[in-house]
Amino acid sequence: MATSTGRVTGTARDRAAGADDGARGRGGPRKAGPFRRATSQYWYAWAMVAPVIVVTAVLIGWPLVRGVYLSLTDATEATMGRTIGVNVIPSTYEFVGFGNYVDILTSGVFWEKLAWTVIWTVACVALHYGIGLGLAMMLNRRLRFRSFYRLLLILPWAIPGFVAAFIWRYLYNSDFGVINAMLRAAGLGGVGWLDDPTTAKIAVIAVNVWVGVPFMMVALLGGLQSIPAELYEAAEVDGATPMQRFRHITIPGLRTVSSTVVLLGTIWTFNMFPLIFLITGGGPGSATEILVTYAYREAFTGIRNYSGSAAWGVIILLLLVVMALVYRRALRRQGEVW
Amino acid sequence: MSTATAEPARPRRARGRDDRSVGGSILLHATLIVASVISIFPIVWLVLTSLKPRDGWLSTELKIFDQPSLDNYVRVLTETGFPSWLLNSVIVAGLTTVIGVFLASTTGYAISRFRFPGYRGVMWMLLVTQMFPVAILIVPLYNLMAGLGLLNQIPGLVIAYMTVAVPFCAWMMKGYFDSIPREIDQAGMIDGLTPFGTFWRVILPLARPSIAVTAFYSFMTAWGEVAYASVFMTGEDTRTLAVGLQQFVGQHWSDWGLLTASAVLIALPAAVVFLLVQRHLVAGLTAGATKS
Numbered sequence: 001m002a003t004s005t006g007r008v009t010g011t012a013r014d015r016a017a018g019a020d021d022g023a024r025g026r027g028g029p030r031k032a033g034p035f036r037r038a039t040s041q042y043w044y045a046w047a048m049v050a051p052v053i054v055v056t057a058v059l060i061g062w063p064l065v066r067g068v069y070l071s072l073t074d075a076t077e078a079t080m081g082r083t084i085g086v087n088v089i090p091s092t093y094e095f096v097g098f099g100n101y102v103d104i105l106t107s108g109v110f111w112e113k114l115a116w117t118v119i120w121t122v123a124c125v126a127l128h129y130g131i132g133l134g135l136a137m138m139l140n141r142r143l144r145f146r147s148f149y150r151l152l153l154i155l156p157w158a159i160p161g162f163v164a165a166f167i168w169r170y171l172y173n174s175d176f177g178v179i180n181a182m183l184r185a186a187g188l189g190g191v192g193w194l195d196d197p198t199t200a201k202i203a204v205i206a207v208n209v210w211v212g213v214p215f216m217m218v219a220l221l222g223g224l225q226s227i228p229a230e231l232y233e234a235a236e237v238d239g240a241t242p243m244q245r246f247r248h249i250t251i252p253g254l255r256t257v258s259s260t261v262v263l264l265g266t267i268w269t270f271n272m273f274p275l276i277f278l279i280t281g282g283g284p285g286s287a288t289e290i291l292v293t294y295a296y297r298e299a300f301t302g303i304r305n306y307s308g309s310a311a312w313g314v315i316i317l318l319l320l321v322v323m324a325l326v327y328r329r330a331l332r333r334q335g336e337v338w
Numbered sequence: 339m340s341t342a343t344a345e346p347a348r349p350r351r352a353r354g355r356d357d358r359s360v361g362g363s364i365l366l367h368a369t370l371i372v373a374s375v376i377s378i379f380p381i382v383w384l385v386l387t388s389l390k391p392r393d394g395w396l397s398t399e400l401k402i403f404d405q406p407s408l409d410n411y412v413r414v415l416t417e418t419g420f421p422s423w424l425l426n427s428v429i430v431a432g433l434t435t436v437i438g439v440f441l442a443s444t445t446g447y448a449i450s451r452f453r454f455p456g457y458r459g460v461m462w463m464l465l466v467t468q469m470f471p472v473a474i475l476i477v478p479l480y481n482l483m484a485g486l487g488l489l490n491q492i493p494g495l496v497i498a499y500m501t502v503a504v505p506f507c508a509w510m511m512k513g514y515f516d517s518i519p520r521e522i523d524q525a526g527m528i529d530g531l532t533p534f535g536t537f538w539r540v541i542l543p544l545a546r547p548s549i550a551v552t553a554f555y556s557f558m559t560a561w562g563e564v565a566y567a568s569v570f571m572t573g574e575d576t577r578t579l580a581v582g583l584q585q586f587v588g589q590h591w592s593d594w595g596l597l598t599a600s601a602v603l604i605a606l607p608a609a610v611v612f613l614l615v616q617r618h619l620v621a622g623l624t625a626g627a628t629k630s
Contacts, residue, residue: 042455044533048448049460051441052508059501060467063478070477080481131373138370141358145367152374154616155381158609160562162580163601166587167380170387170594178383210380218616271471274564278584295473299480300569306477313474320469 071100071311077304093307100311109286109294110315117270117290120205124269127209129262132216137250139217140224150221157214165278168207169194172279197287200280204288208275212268216261223257224250259331266327267320291316381605388598410599420600422575423582426492430578431560433496435553438503439511443549446511447537451523467505472565475501480569490573498566503556510555514548515541551618554611561608579604 075093104110139150156164171177172193180190193203227249235245273292276282282289282297289297295316299309358366391407414420449460479498480489488494518541526536542549564580571577577585579600586597 042452045448045452045454046456048444048534048537049454049456052445052504053460053463055441055500055504056463056467059479059497059504060470060475063475063482063501064470066478066481067474135370135373138366141366143366143370149370149374151613153370153377154613155378155609157616158612159381159605160558160608162562162564162583163605164380166583166597166601167384169587170598171380171383173594176594210376214377267469271469273472274562274580277564277568292471292473295471296476296565299473299477306481309473310477313471313477316471317469317474320471321466324465324469 067310068314070307071314072097073307074099075307075310077306080306096307100307101315104308104311104315113286113289113291113294116201116288120201120208120290121266121269123205124208124212124272125262125265127205128212128216128265128269129258131209131213133220133254135213135217136220136224139221154214154218156210157218159211161211161274162278164207164211165275168203168210169279172203194280195284197284200284200288204276204279207279208269208272211275212265216265219257219261220254223254227253259327263324263327266323270316270320291319384598384605385602387594388602390595392595410595411603414596414599414603418586418596418600419574419577419582420579420603423577423579424603426571426576427561427578427580430492430495430499431557433492434499434503434560435557437496438500438507438556439549439553442504442507442552443511443542443545444537445508447515447541449508450512450515451520452533464505464509467501468509470501476565476569479566483570489570490576492576495567495570495578498570499560499563502559502563506559507552507556510552511545511548514545514552518544548618551615554615558608558612 072095073093074096075091079093080091135153139146139153143149159167171179174180174190174192174195177193179193184190191199194200231249231253232245235249240248270290271292272290273296276288276290276293277296280288282293286294291312295309295312298305298312388410389406389408390410391405392409392413445460448454449457449464479501483489483491483494483498486494488497522540522544523536526540527533531539562580563578567578567581568584571581583597583600586593586600
């Protein structure tokens, strides 16, 4: 990932790599026109990248542009052009500028959903990382049955997301679910887990933690194993306590892995559609609805509000891009080249 | 295991990394056992429920194994649309994977090996497209599919999944190509191969295991996708598994017996393959960052 390195570093790396003719010629004398020179030098790289560029442009670029345009109109199911049999009904929606955005940003719903989405993301990622790191450190010790524990602990990751959602919905079921059955057996009353906003929120976070910890654990375990054992031995000789070793060897040693998995985890959790959609359907009311599921519901239930949903989508994307940029800058300030 | 035998020469010797007291060992194992139980309990319960007789899931008693029967499995396979949903899912996910990996492998190689004008742009594009929330593309894509008459058609869903699969596959493949030493490319070039020849004849065969892992992961992504499938595939015979299963536990009628049995049928093969390749998965996902 050399996206943040300057041109100089990039060139130096290429020269070290040596596989690239282009870098060597970059500082050389310019005989032919710059465009022709570039074409003759880089045409194979461009040709190899071309298929993905074309597909991305057609399948992501065009819909994105169109989505942004829709978000500036008042398109709904009723005004959208469509074809019924042989009759073509033309579109009647109009350009309304930033009206949709103003509506969304001034509505209480948006800030409510944003607050819950932030709580959901922060709680999930913090628990993923904390539990994942704890388990990884335990598994990194010399331990009997280590691979057996490891196998059991990564199993949730092997279950497809929508299947996990259904399993948990059954466990939470207030009448037939095993969680309530256990509570009743213990003499406590059953709880309508998915009927109350607070317990429903706790319930979906718990499921996402169950689903997401294995990935963090395995990634961090890989990071821990790549820290040279000599560092720990040297620290032991110098009399460092376990806490000091953790702070000064483990944490810095895990930094590159951590920065990636936290970013990935944040994006995944922020956009975690299937769990919430399938477990609570956003309910009760819209208490567990995160931004993504809300935008989806806006577009595909009731009178389909295409323009409003597109505006939500644009806002969500902007939030994520800003977050990634801030995150990257924070890392760079700490001296990480990401 | 005890540190009591501290040498007199080093009186303040700190506790070593792998030394721990008996109590510490018990605590460690106890924590891991609790965590493992939490981790596997839902899966075990799923399997047990699926093996109960027809209305066994209605029972609230905590009987572990009561009159095991394959009734639910028989019903799922003979009385529901499960077989055709399964077929649809396999076709959609299979096509997505093959096309995605095929398109993405050259790009992965190019951004792993060459620094060309536009390199940074491509890297950014791949990264940003992975953040795209479903909400922003789904409406335009839906309208596009409706216009082209591709709603409720398998190709339509495959095209929609390309938006997820292609950037992702390119990213994974780049990580793997980075781990193949560049000296091998150079050897190929010295022997007179063009950059394409090197890629096709030398690198691609070497990358076969990683292609398998990338393919598996994108297969799983398409296999478990809910949002696009729920909107694009509404016809009775074009549903994929993620959509079809929602029928079993609707608002007015639910049969958890059917649901648990089909969940086991879906999860079992996926879990087996997953456990075989999982070591490579993490390496691929984080490779982009750790090997810069």
